[in-house]
Amino acid sequence: MTLSEKDNLYNWHPYTQHKNAFNHPVIVKGSGALLWDDSGKEYVDAIASWWVNPFGHSNVFIAQAIFKQLTQLEHVLFGGFTHEPAILLSEKLAQILPNNQKRFFYSDNGSSAVEVALKVALQYFYNKGEKRTKIIAFEDAFHGDTFGAMATSGISFFTEAFKGSMLEVVRIPVPTKGNEVKSANALKKLVATNDYAAFIFEPLVQGAAGMVMYSSSALDELISIAKKGNVFTIADEVMTGFGKTGKNFACDYLIEKPDMMCLSKALTGGTIPMAVTSFTQEIFDGFYDDDVNKALFHGHTFTANPTGCAAALASIELLETKEIQNNIQLVNQSHLAFEQHIKNHPKVSSTRVLGVIFALEIKVNGKQDYYGEMRNKLYSFFIEKGVILRPVGNIIYVLPPYIISKEHLKKIYQTIEEALDYI
Numbered sequence: 001m002t003l004s005e006k007d008n009l010y011n012w013h014p015y016t017q018h019k020n021a022f023n024h025p026v027i028v029k030g031s032g033a034l035l036w037d038d039s040g041k042e043y044v045d046a047i048a049s050w051w052v053n054p055f056g057h058s059n060v061f062i063a064q065a066i067f068k069q070l071t072q073l074e075h076v077l078f079g080g081f082t083h084e085p086a087i088l089l090s091e092k093l094a095q096i097l098p099n100n101q102k103r104f105f106y107s108d109n110g111s112s113a114v115e116v117a118l119k120v121a122l123q124y125f126y127n128k129g130e131k132r133t134k135i136i137a138f139e140d141a142f143h144g145d146t147f148g149a150m151a152t153s154g155i156s157f158f159t160e161a162f163k164g165s166m167l168e169v170v171r172i173p174v175p176t177k178g179n180e181v182k183s184a185n186a187l188k189k190l191v192a193t194n195d196y197a198a199f200i201f202e203p204l205v206q207g208a209a210g211m212v213m214y215s216s217s218a219l220d221e222l223i224s225i226a227k228k229g230n231v232f233t234i235a236d237e238v239m240t241g242f243g244k245t246g247k248n249f250a251c252d253y254l255i256e257k258p259d260m261m262c263l264s265k266a267l268t269g270g271t272i273p274m275a276v277t278s279f280t281q282e283i284f285d286g287f288y289d290d291d292v293n294k295a296l297f298h299g300h301t302f303t304a305n306p307t308g309c310a311a312a313l314a315s316i317e318l319l320e321t322k323e324i325q326n327n328i329q330l331v332n333q334s335h336l337a338f339e340q341h342i343k344n345h346p347k348v349s350s351t352r353v354l355g356v357i358f359a360l361e362i363k364v365n366g367k368q369d370y371y372g373e374m375r376n377k378l379y380s381f382f383i384e385k386g387v388i389l390r391p392v393g394n395i396i397y398v399l400p401p402y403i404i405s406k407e408h409l410k411k412i413y414q415t416i417e418e419a420l421d422y423i
């Protein structure tokens with residue numbers, strides 16, 4: 001049997017209807033912004049493998065840090081023990097995150113980072129004897145696929161089957177251009193009830209919704225409304241973190257600061273699954289007590305895995321180099337130039353750019369299905385051409401590794417332009 005045949009026999013892939021899935025390309029090698037399959041076909045990774053990989057595939061600097069850590073101390077439980085990589089990583093995060101973020105809780109993926117934030121928000125009020133049991137989230141949000149994260153996610157067909165078994169979440173409109181007042185008013189109404197523990201949002205960009213963007217001033221307004229009503233704010237930067245928006249964190253564009261932040265995806269440069277949830281001192285203090293029952297009884301076996309921490313430290317070191325900061329600006333300028341070139345194309349209804357993120361909406365009648373016909377046609381076209389892009393309905397977005405070359409960016413843009421003619 002070939003690898004592909006065995007894959008079809010054994011593996012259950014994410015977000016996949018296997019009955020009509022095509023054979024998944026067997027990827028055997030990655031370098032920089034490129035991947036190769038077992039037939040030798042080359043792909044440009046235009047979405048940084050689900051937004052995790054800023055510094056290129058098989059990055060040697062991170063790999064060396066991982067190897068060094070693996071041969072020094074690969075893992076030790078974090079319950080009752082600690083270690084240098086976790087201490088140094090937390091110290092580093094305290095330096096680069098908004099300066100009210102003081103405490104760091106480690107887990108293994110973005111969904112878990114969100115679960116931790118939600119549980120902390122709910123238990124904080126429980127510990128105080130205050131009844132705040134509901135959560136506020138945006139329409140069309142995506143916060144992950146575990147139960148709490150899923151409850152706060154608003155992409156309905158992802159979560160439809162589980163509607164009866166979820167945390168109580170109320171949604172407000174996203175403050176996209178023209179909807180700022182509507183969104184703020186909806187939040188004011190909810191906050192006034194004193195029923196809510198937290199408001200969770202993807203700051204500035206809703207990734208899974210199709211890179212939907214809104215302004216930092218609109219988010220500042222929402223955070224200040226939540227603060228006045230004693231509702232915690234949770235910035236889910238799982239996608240936006242570590243340079244994607246042109247600054248280290250989307251929250252760096254804000255005047256207000258969130259109470260909690262969720263980070264994962266690019267945290268380890270796309271190498272080791274790892275996540276962290278960060279908190280203000282006030283939140284930590286809500287658990288600090290003589291009463292053991294007020295502690296946070298949450299943990300994951302691989303919490304603060306030393307190898308993951310070492311990978312994250314190496315990643316952040318790369319992020320802070322002039323070269324990478326320069327690369328981010330180059331990708332941004334390149335996107336802006338392509339936007340100018342393509343925005344008046346007769347099939348394009350709108351475009352947007354922030355940092356290394358570019359998105360383009362194709363004109364359609366009504367809303368296109370997330371995994372609908374147009375999306376599937378586009379996806380197959382891109383794969384055929386050797387460009388990895390995963391359109392969302394009628395939205396094509398690009399979020400490449402920061403180190404991508406000019407030529408490969410050009411190939412991505414050209415392929416998108418060809419797709420517009422083909423569709």
Ligand SMILES: *Cc1c(COP(=O)(O)O)cnc(C)c1O
Pocket residue numbers: 109110111112114142143144145202207208236237238239240264265
């Ligand atoms: C991807 C994502 C998550 C979920 O992260 P996983 O590692 O897939 O569990 C949560 N929030 C946002 C904003 C994301 O983009």
